[in-house]
Amino acid sequence: MFTTIVILIIIGVPVTFAICQNGLVAAREKVSEGWAGITVQLKRRHALVPNLAQAAQTAMQHENAIFDRLLEARQAAAAALTGGGQDAVNEAEAELTAALNQFAGYAEDTPEITANENIQLLQKQLEETEDQIAAARRLYNGNVAAYNTKLDQIPWSFVAKRGDFQKARLFEVSQSEMQKISQDVVLSDLGFGAKS
Numbered sequence: 001m002f003t004t005i006v007i008l009i010i011i012g013v014p015v016t017f018a019i020c021q022n023g024l025v026a027a028r029e030k031v032s033e034g035w036a037g038i039t040v041q042l043k044r045r046h047a048l049v050p051n052l053a054q055a056a057q058t059a060m061q062h063e064n065a066i067f068d069r070l071l072e073a074r075q076a077a078a079a080a081l082t083g084g085g086q087d088a089v090n091e092a093e094a095e096l097t098a099a100l101n102q103f104a105g106y107a108e109d110t111p112e113i114t115a116n117e118n119i120q121l122l123q124k125q126l127e128e129t130e131d132q133i134a135a136a137r138r139l140y141n142g143n144v145a146a147y148n149t150k151l152d153q154i155p156w157s158f159v160a161k162r163g164d165f166q167k168a169r170l171f172e173v174s175q176s177e178m179q180k181i182s183q184d185v186v187l188s189d190l191g192f193g194a195k196s
Helices: 002-059 064-083 086-108 117-152 156-162 175-189
Strands: none
Touching: 002 064, 002 086, 002 117, 002 156, 064 086, 086 117, 117 156
């Protein structure tokens, strides 16, 4: 009986360790995959911004400050995505979102822009991209939450301490985005369409 217990422990501990190790590696890979999905959508967003700004500048020959800010924010976001860490990406994307919101507000009040079919098409593509970014962010953050939870649970935490497993960071919504989301929710709750 005692021998059987010892044999089960000798076999069970390494098997449990291997299962936990493999589970943590798989969870970490899902986090990496989720981040890759976000970067694809952010690159798409970055590609659309210059076309939108150029089309709008053609329609409106003044208000260059809005277009300059939009293009500068896009440039900074693209640079952060290729060479910066997650904090730099979060900060640069928040600036780009603010510039896009400023442009959207200006465009709504400017008939020359809203009447231009090319601009309308680009804005629609940008809205679709924003939706895809939000979906990619939800997937990534879900994977991060699952991975981080495993790192804190027993027996996973014992394995994580012996391996190269560190908590992943969420891709957070900036304060300005949260205010816009709250504003859109309030407007839609009151029966008004949310402004893009």
